[in-house]
Amino acid sequence: MTRLSTPSRPRRSLASRIPLFDQVRSSIGLQRGMLVAGVVITLAFVLVAILAPVLAPFGFSQLRSSGETFGAQQPPSSSHLLGTTVGGYDVLSRVLWGAQTALLTIIVSVLLSIFVGIALGLISGYLGGWLDRVLVVVCDAVYAFPSLLLAIVMSIVISGGKSDLAGGILAASISITVVFIPQYFRVIRAETVRIKSEAYVESAKVIGTRAPRIIVRHVLRNATRSLPLLLTLNSSEALLTLAGLGFLGFGIEPSAAAEWGYDLNKALSDVTSGIWWTALFPGLAIVLAVLGITLVGESLNDLADPRLRGRRAAVDSGAPSADDDAVPHGAGASGDPLIDSNEEARP
Template sequence: MATSVTAPPEDAPRTDPSRRGWRRLPVVHQLRQSVGLQRGMLVAGLMLTGLFLLTALFAPLLAPYGHAQLRDADGPFGAQQPPSAEHWLGTTVGGYDVLSRVVHGSRTAILVILVAIVLSLFAGVLLGLVSGYFGGWLDRVLVVVCDAVYAFPSLLLAIVMAIVISGGQSSLFGGILAAAISITVVFIPQYFRVVRAETVRIKNEAFVESARVVGAGHWRIMTRHVLRNATRTLPLILTLNASEAILTLAGLGFLGFGIEPTAAAEWGYDLNAALSDVTSGIWWTSIFPGLAIVLVVLGLTLVGESLNDLADPRLRSRRAAGSADTAETPVVPGGALDAGPGGLDGIEETHR
């Protein structure tokens, strides 16, 4: 007896692909997946990080004065002035407005983070991909070099690189570039290790062997099939490295190897200049730059740790057993291994 198939009624609810699409966005998906304290940490981190990004984006509009401005129409600001209606957070020992320096310092920090992460991503991913895919003597040399750099104290290495690149201090562009390159040298081994380990594992998968059989070249296999799967965990590392970049930049500025105060505002330099004020009871010149560093690092760290917990099935808190969102959640943000456009069946078609 044949079984009849009943068509769904026309008024039955249908899933909107566009709505499901935005729900699968990286941060949105992890936010919907999180529960309890884990969600609270992620939301708090996103709020602090969003505030930092908005402050850096609208710094010229939010800051009442320029980062190196010492006077207005009424005359000089004066050094070490307490918080008042004219200067909400007071003035520094050099006569700068503290609020303006803190706000403009966020723009310097975001520029250094962007340049450092872009440079370290490009170099670390490329070296890790080549080293893991080809192996041999090149792999051994790169592993030894990266292990040696990784074992070196990161701040000391950044100081040495800052001295070599800019002589210790520089203009806005030179200082940002010097600090970014210094941080890049520290970050490259981290991306190299992650990408190399994933590449060594993925290059032996069945879809990679299938691509070799149909005649695909090394470069095509590396870029179309290996790269997209080897970089799935990098968003987790990016957030943690961003907070480390903030601390390294602040350390360079605190030790006097940062950016000149007339070129750009930098929180580490302002903390160094406020050391003598602390013993004199002048608290406002040091507490606000230090608070900015703490809040930004805390926000980025909360986001990174929350994403890391959600990516690890041993740490992730699951919803009800019948939840479709949780059941379909991948172990890592990038999802399961992807053979490329068209899946395993489309490998041959992409190389015809």
């Protein structure tokens, strides 16, 4: 008696295991260009943040070198490639070290938001009842509150508006977390309400599986599939919130860490005096970092559209998609019949 062998699942290639590799392959045209550009800018931002101690010519709070002070508002030169600030700091060093502060704040705030938002969303969506109604009302009230104003209030409550590196990052992260929790809560709760009525969840209830095991084993795995998209979009918003707190004077002390929003605040008076380098480069760093993360998030959002997947499948199969212009079969772009490649062109 022969034993039937089940076909083994094909192993994924090493390249397909790279994050965003499958998304780049499934994108087409302008969408692929936007995604690739976003990935390149975001990777550059992350690498600069990681390698800031190596790339920065000076420390973020260093005011002198070889016994000589840098001087305030010095224009770009060979000694200071991007000039110096009104406080006498090197602009290039502040920009590079600011990337590290921004990355740390994004990581801490997004992780805190994910853990708290997912936990509340799973409990609220699965259990329901009065607890669900209370959590929904509270999260809707927080979500309707102006995010930057709420972050300012939380920053004042936590650290009095100013702090050192660790305290400042934690205060800014918690401030941003309070704003982001309702977003994760609403997404996870909606998915949990939908998933808990599925057949496999009902089957688990019938055989006596406890609620915590069902939530962790069945609901959590399927309710978090849309989180990568929300994570990228919230990362750019976290960076803007951090810059806003620093610009308004509720950020991190300049002697504790470099922060782009604080540098922009101190450069306001320089702009009217014709000193452009103190404000241009921190502002450009904010724009590029937010642009790269936003391009990745928006591209992932578009790739989740089934119409784009249909166009990609049509391109791969060689069949014309519904969005393509109607071109007669066997005709070129100008409408003339195409010459068969096996025949010689006759004069």
